[in-house]
Amino acid sequence: MIFERMEHEDYEQLVFCHDKTSGLKAIIAIHDTTLGPALGGCRMWDYASEEEAIDDVLRLAKGMTYKNAAAGLNLGGGKTVIIGKPDQKSEFMFRALGRYVNSLNGRYITAEDVNTTVQDMDYIYEETPYVTGISESYGSSGNPSPKTAYGVYISMKRTAKEAFGDDSLKGKKIAVQGVGNVAYTMCEYIHDEGAELIVTDINEDSVQRAVDNFGAQAVGIDEIYSVDADIFAPCALGGILNDETIPQLKVKAVCGSSNNQLKEIAKHSKMLQDHGIVYAPDFVVNAGGVINVADELQGYNEERATKKIEEMYDQIGKIFDIAKRENITTAEAADRLAEERIEGYKNVSSTFSLHNKSLIETRKNK
Ligand SMILES: NC(=O)C1=CN([C@@H]2O[C@H](COP(=O)(O)OP(=O)(O)OC[C@H]3O[C@@H](n4cnc5c(N)ncnc54)[C@H](O)[C@@H]3O)[C@@H](O)[C@H]2O)C=CC1
Ligand SMILES: CC(C)CC(=O)C(=O)O
Numbered sequence: 001m002i003f004e005r006m007e008h009e010d011y012e013q014l015v016f017c018h019d020k021t022s023g024l025k026a027i028i029a030i031h032d033t034t035l036g037p038a039l040g041g042c043r044m045w046d047y048a049s050e051e052e053a054i055d056d057v058l059r060l061a062k063g064m065t066y067k068n069a070a071a072g073l074n075l076g077g078g079k080t081v082i083i084g085k086p087d088q089k090s091e092f093m094f095r096a097l098g099r100y101v102n103s104l105n106g107r108y109i110t111a112e113d114v115n116t117t118v119q120d121m122d123y124i125y126e127e128t129p130y131v132t133g134i135s136e137s138y139g140s141s142g143n144p145s146p147k148t149a150y151g152v153y154i155s156m157k158r159t160a161k162e163a164f165g166d167d168s169l170k171g172k173k174i175a176v177q178g179v180g181n182v183a184y185t186m187c188e189y190i191h192d193e194g195a196e197l198i199v200t201d202i203n204e205d206s207v208q209r210a211v212d213n214f215g216a217q218a219v220g221i222d223e224i225y226s227v228d229a230d231i232f233a234p235c236a237l238g239g240i241l242n243d244e245t246i247p248q249l250k251v252k253a254v255c256g257s258s259n260n261q262l263k264e265i266a267k268h269s270k271m272l273q274d275h276g277i278v279y280a281p282d283f284v285v286n287a288g289g290v291i292n293v294a295d296e297l298q299g300y301n302e303e304r305a306t307k308k309i310e311e312m313y314d315q316i317g318k319i320f321d322i323a324k325r326e327n328i329t330t331a332e333a334a335d336r337l338a339e340e341r342i343e344g345y346k347n348v349s350s351t352f353s354l355h356n357k358s359l360i361e362t363r364k365n366k
Helices: 002-008 050-070 091-103 118-125 145-164 181-192 204-214 265-274 288-298 302-310 312-326 330-348 359-364
Strands: 013-019 024-032 042-045 076-083 173-177 196-200 231-234
Touching: 002 050, 013 050, 013 091, 024 050, 024 091, 042 050, 050 076, 050 288, 050 330, 076 091, 091 118, 145 181, 145 231, 145 288, 145 302, 145 312, 173 181, 181 196, 181 204, 196 204, 265 330, 288 302, 302 312, 312 330
Parallel strands: 042 076, 173 196, 173 231
Antiparallel strands: 013 024, 024 076
16 A cells, blocks of 8 residues: 555655664655655654554655755655654654664655654764764854744745735734744744734743733633734644635735645645635745755854755745746646756756766776
8 A cells, every 4th residue: 555655656765774772763754856855854753553654754755755845855755653652752762763864865845844853863863974964163053943933934925925915024914833843933924014912822821922022912712813913924833724724814825834734735726716715835845945955965054054045035026927927826836947947857857977976987086
């Protein structure tokens, strides 16, 4: 059944990693390496079953292929999941994972994701160079969340332009679901521009921090969908744009950081469009973090990375334009943009070049 799915959705590789001493149980999925090595974060989650973990890593790895392609990076898509509760973490668990990552010889490069930190990446770095988002003391880029937040803010401005004819967020009401690492910094940018915030989170301290620092209005977990607001920013979970929630939305636009927001991509992106809601595709909006960590591969330069994140404004605009021109949803337009870049490169890479690590180059060095 797994090979059937891999064949159907063009996955390249699925690696199961086990280390008895540290308790590591991890799965690395590599979806597509046409554009370059697969780059994607490492998530730690207490999955209810192994099937759920496999499904998650496959979905997330494919998402990274599209994210990296649409962001204009020369990188493919992959992801790691570690099965377990975050309080079961240890130095040796991440070092064991680092050795597995190293064994892939550069086909996959890891980074932070939900429940993993810069410290965890530093442990992986003890075992392999194929890790990003490591400490700034190594001349590296550190925690990607603030850059992801900046990218969401830039994308939100372009989305506001599409929905309201003006990219200013001043006076706009923004409903934020989940005020964690990314969303807190995103709220800072939005608040500084003069927007009003309505927030919810399952963590009361996170809500209180936004109330105290940004004068945000706090609402209940289920209330966030139906509040009177201009833009909805999902920054917590996947699958939250669905048959039950979309009819409740009063906003004119959706733009947030969480991955896989649409429960069913085709159905729910069309449903948003039919409700007159501008949807900014999640994997384009939340690419700031991966753009930032990818810059490490050239020797990290914050100015260069930030400039590339600011280019997301035009990239989102391009997606809105394609959707209008082709009469498709913005989700379909984003997929098309990513797929065309991957297909285009297949033609370029069919031409022999010594730039690729060729057999002849290897022999020359012997
Ligand atoms: N950190 C990064 O650089 C990137 C993050 N993302 C995505 O953005 C989202 C947020 O990421 P982070 O801020 O790093 O994670 P986080 O774990 O710091 O924040 C998520 C927040 O959502 C809250 N939450 C969980 N369930 C909730 C619910 N049912 N209702 C309301 N709030 C709920 C949590 O309490 C937490 O405060 C995730 O989906 C992640 O995959 C995507 C790209 C990069
Ligand atoms: C920092 C990124 C590599 C995190 C990631 O995997 C993502 O963008 O979803």
